[in-house]
Amino acid sequence: MQNLDEFKSLLASPKKIVITTHHKPDADALGSSLGWAGYLQQLGHQVNVITPSDYPRFLNWMSGESDVINYEGHEAQSAQLIADADLVCCLDFSALSRINEMGELVRASKARKLLIDHHLSPEDFADFVFWDTKAAATAELVYDLIVLLGDKALITIPMAECLYAGIMTDTGSFRHSSTTKKVHEVVSELIELGIVPSRIHKLIYDNHTEQRLRFLGYALSEKLRVLPEYGVAYFAITRDELKRFDSQTGDTEGLVNYALSIEGIVMGVLMIDRSEMVKISFRSVGDFSVNAFAREHFDGGGHKNAAGGKSHLSLDETEQKLLALLPQYREQLLACNNESSY
Ligand code: 5GP
């Protein structure tokens, strides 16, 4: 952060602080927000975490979660908190459009703005920027920033659990290419503090409803389309299918990764018909940039190997649009299907 001293002096006296993160927060979004909130509270600030939407049930164990305000259903209260804040912290997203209606409230607020993020192409709206696309998770950046501020001793076990959850999930349990020596060093510090990794794995990955597993089985057997000629595999899930399996927020998380587990597959895609739009998740291996693909064709973005986007066409039309794009990417996709592209 270029103006770290100015940021430090801002934090030197009690402030009203709002922390927010992206639509449908995942474990990194919520974990980094709650870890950062725990730190700021210890410094004596008045802190509110506001999410633009709901989030998966399997994040409810996080310390401070019960105080999180969901903007949807608490619009007036949230707007007031944002307008009155001295500092708004934006974690794990890089463009204000990612927090829906809240984006314009944040932009209009007199508050100073802090961005802590690891996504590509950040929008220029923040006064303080702690941004590194090489970071595996925003939770890793929160850890780094607390250390940089000289307050490592203030990291408690509940905070460390939130940060561990963010790093664990954004690295795909320490398997994606973002998993560096530094990631393991940060995690080893969190373990040194006293967190129990197996507990966090269980809480996040093995804490689902039977219906969710049945849905996974159905999606894998009935819905997976594999196109080896392009190195692509995808799912297109209808609204009716979500209803049939009583799908809850978070229940489709991780599904897209199964597409990538097939030999020779370079890009996995998951298209889901949500009522407002078709929401799309992209994952890739090696040099194929799904960030660029999502930005160019599906009004989205993210990271090189994990991105999201949307489509206002029908689910069928969205699938057709994807299929029509593949021939022009065929060479690029197939070129990534070898060891040297990692
Ligand atoms: P997911 O597929 O898990 O929803 O998202 C993968 C990555 O892409 C995450 O880092 C997420 O923040 C980002 N992402 C998801 N949807 C969008 C979107 O609509 N726009 C942008 N810019 N990024 C997105």
Ligand code: MN
């Ligand atoms: Mn993240």
